[in-house]
Amino acid sequence: MHSLVHKYFALHHQIxxxxxxxxxxxxxxxxxxxxxxLHAPLNNFAFNSxxxxxxxxxxxxxxxxxxxxxxxxxxxxxxxxIYEIKATASEGNVIQFNGIGTISKQxxxxxxxxxxxxxxxxxxxxxxxxxxxxxxxxxxxxxxxSGSNENxxxxxxxxxxxxxxxxxxxxxxxxxxx
Numbered sequence: 615m616h617s618l619v620h621k622y623f624a625l626h627h628q629i630x631x632x633x634x635x636x637x638x639x640x641x642x643x644x645x646x647x648x649x650x651x652l653h654a655p656l657n658n659f660a661f662n663s664x665x666x667x668x669x670x671x672x673x674x675x676x677x678x679x680x681x682x683x684x685x686x687x688x689x690x691x692x693x694x695x696i697y698e699i700k701a702t703a704s705e706g707n708v709i710q711f712n713g714i715g716t717i718s719k720q721x722x723x724x725x726x727x728x729x730x731x732x733x734x735x736x737x738x739x740x741x742x743x744x745x746x747x748x749x750x751x752x753x754x755x756x757x758x759x760s761g762s763n764e765n766x767x768x769x770x771x772x773x774x775x776x777x778x779x780x781x782x783x784x785x786x787x788x789x790x791x792x
Contacts, residue, residue, distance in 0.1 A: 615695040618680050620711060622673055630670065632696055634703075634717065634725050635663040652740040659714060661727030 623629040627639040642656040669692065678688035699709050703719035710716050715730040 615691060616711075618677060619695070620714070621680070622676050623711075623714070626672070629673070630668060631699070631717075632668055632693070633700060634696065635661055635727070637661055637711075637714070637727065646742065650742040652742055654739075659727070659729050661717075661725075663724050663726070 619629060619631075623637060623639075627641075628636065630636040638660045640658045640660050642658060644655045645653050647653065674685050674689055674692070677692055678685040681688050681691065683691075699717075700719075703709060703717065703725065706719075708716040708718040711730075713730065716728050717725055718728070719725055
């Protein structure tokens with residue numbers, strides 16, 4: 615069940631674990647700051663410790679298809695899985711989601727999430743010598759695109775004539791040999 619929860623989370627960027635909380639992926643694109651430093655893209659995970667949230671119908675449909683069982687049976691198996699997670703956490707153990715992080719239960723009964731380091735964390739910040747020019751001259755782009763289209767439009771008939779001559783030659787050879 616753990617791998618299916620992980621798969622759904624990877625595909626849909628969010629998952630609700632009833633009685634524990636919800637996880638969401640918040641992607642952050644690469645950026646350049648005011649000091650001309652290029653920062654790598656990041657995938658941050660947000661954890662909401664709201665325990666009253668319920669999993670959505672799309673998740674249960676996904677789970678029933680993956681398990682090849684009726685939706686009622688999938689819901690039952692998922693709630694058994696959640697019960698096992700809560701029992702494990704109550705014993706003081708952490709729940710490991712590989713590539714994502716760990717969930718643990720606090721003494722007050724709430725759950726906390728600790729994000730795992732991911733590959734993006736190891737990309738260094740790069741100091742740029744000067745800020746890159748991200749503006750593009752639209753007139754230059756338009757003339758380049760229209761110029762390349764005109765070249766292609768002008769030569770299509772050459773290929774059509776060559777193809778017609780080859781087809782005609784094949785027909786003539788076929789009838790002369792027979």
